[in-house]
Amino acid sequence: MGKPKMERRLADNEAMAMVRNLRISPQKLNLVAGLIRGKSAQTALAELQFSKRRIAQDVRKVLESAIANAENNHQLDVDRLVVAEASVGKSMVMRRFRPRARGRVGRIQKPFSRLRVVVREREEA
Template sequence: MGKPSHQRRLPENEAQAVVRSLRVSPQKLNLVAGLIRGKKVDRALAELEFSEKRIAGDVRKCVMSAVANAENNHSLDVNDLIVAEAFVGKNLVMKRFHARGRGRGAPILKPFSQLTVIVRQVEEDKADKKKPSKKAAKTTSRKPAAKAASDEAAATSKEAK
């Protein structure tokens, strides 16, 4: 019999990978995840390769796993993938104590976190069509002030004649 298949939660052009129980605080992991959000996959992997953060290697493995899922399970083109989302969640917290003076103890919290990376396939032609730059828009939409004033004066003198 087997289990019934679930509907896919993601669109057809996306794939994800989840890493649970990473031994780092979510705040520190979010700094590394912020480095790769919205970037092309090859650029994100390069930044993680040369990052000095300890957890960057595990984040890199997660991105590579998401790319492998996209390629093998969903038949997406690896060259067109971007890191659409990279979000961090809390996991368990190990609670330890550190012995202090006079028989007291100080808490030590060892947090774990989890990382979800979603990669999306985007078409190259959409990425190449960018909005015109602000400088180009300004030059085409307005005339210089002196030229505009002289055009208005010429128009009024023609009307007067």
């Protein structure tokens, strides 16, 4: 009984990790995600470790999770992993209101983002 197993969306040499509702705007998160795109996993971890941006530690956690998924779930070699994809998307937006002059309000938007990191095992050359 039960439903059939879902088809795997990624290739056999890829692993993924995703986080939803990161409390930062997608534009700012995309700047940090751009730092690690296309780099080897170890270089990307070092880059995020010493980044000054606050969100870099959360991005580092997601990358570590993708590496752990690759090693434990898909038996990929950690030393040959490359960040194949780091995509950023919009999530929800909290709306808050601040009182302004003459009985008006100023709307404050607090955006949230989502991050998807895919690591791929590179072939031996």
